[in-house]
Amino acid sequence: MCRLAAYIGPDITLQQFLLDPDHSLYKQSWEPRELKYAKFNADGYGFGWYSQDGTPSTYTSILPIWSDRNLPALARTLTNALWLAEVRSATVGNPVHQYNTAPFCDEERVFVHNGFIRDFHAQLLPEITTLLAPAITSEIHGNTDSEYLFACLRQILLDNNDLDLAGALLRLFEWLAARLTKKEALLNIIISDGDRLYASRHGYNHECASLYYTTDDEQFPGGQLIASERFSEDSFWQPVPEHHLLILDRQNPPELLPL
Numbered sequence: 001m002c003r004l005a006a007y008i009g010p011d012i013t014l015q016q017f018l019l020d021p022d023h024s025l026y027k028q029s030w031e032p033r034e035l036k037y038a039k040f041n042a043d044g045y046g047f048g049w050y051s052q053d054g055t056p057s058t059y060t061s062i063l064p065i066w067s068d069r070n071l072p073a074l075a076r077t078l079t080n081a082l083w084l085a086e087v088r089s090a091t092v093g094n095p096v097h098q099y100n101t102a103p104f105c106d107e108e109r110v111f112v113h114n115g116f117i118r119d120f121h122a123q124l125l126p127e128i129t130t131l132l133a134p135a136i137t138s139e140i141h142g143n144t145d146s147e148y149l150f151a152c153l154r155q156i157l158l159d160n161n162d163l164d165l166a167g168a169l170l171r172l173f174e175w176l177a178a179r180l181t182k183k184e185a186l187l188n189i190i191i192s193d194g195d196r197l198y199a200s201r202h203g204y205n206h207e208c209a210s211l212y213y214t215t216d217d218e219q220f221p222g223g224q225l226i227a228s229e230r231f232s233e234d235s236f237w238q239p240v241p242e243h244h245l246l247i248l249d250r251q252n253p254p255e256l257l258p259l
Contacts, residue, residue: 001037002114003029004113005226006083006085008082008250013075013076016220018085019071025087028087028095030039030066030138035036036074039135043062043096044061044100046059046061047082049083051158058105060097062096062127071213082194084111086112086114088101088217099142104147108194111150113146117183120145120148124179124180128151132152152172163209166257167244170245183205185206186203197226199240202244210228211228211239212230213238214230217237224250244256
């Protein structure tokens with residue numbers, strides 16, 4: 001289990017997004033309030049952003065976020081209009097390694113996942129590997145269910161040129177639902193194409209993990225945010241309904257789609 005957050009809006013520093021809020025993702029690493037299966041998120045962290053040419057980039061570390069001596073300088077100097085981040089609590093079978101540390105990205109998208117799929121490596125991974133194109137398989141470096149979920153999304157988009165990210169997520173969840181009829185899974189995902197944020201609060205045979213959003217936090221004028229836990233007690237933060245997909249767009253109000 002992990003804690004996630006994302007921001008889209010006017011340019012802000014990484015520090016304003018990751019460190020400054022009262023209940024920031026930084027603080028959630030050692031003092032989470034709604035984490036289901038762990039007490040800390042000390043198994044690494046990472047963040048992602050987009051360059052001016054639209055290319056996604058990520059920074060990851062296997063250190064606890066509070067132990068990374070590079071972070072203060074990075075947070076103070078990096079500025080962007082879109083951020084995704086995760087602090088990690090590793091689950092059994094998914095060792096602490098930089099290859100297993102999110103966010104994951106390709107040439108267009110940045111991806112984070114909070115959750116797990118029960119018995120993933122024994123039950124679901126063999127089938128997934130038969131579906132993936134060699135070009136996608138060759139870019140998988142870790143062994144987490146999270147990275148393979150991202151690979152599945154990429155495969156769906158490769159096979160269906162008419163689908164956007166929302167459609168690809170719906171297709172992925174339909175595929176998983178047919179195979180996880182009795183297995184527990186938590187599937188809080190945030191993914192971006194550089195223009196929008198797509199966030200699911202979803203799962204099977206288990207209560208959904210927490211996820212919130214706001215378009216009116218006074219600390220982020222003009223910005224929209226998603227987080228596993230509210231950054232503040234501001235009443236404008238509200239839960240994403242269970243089994244829904246949230247879409248945040250700079251030009252449009254939030255959109256919620258049932259899953």
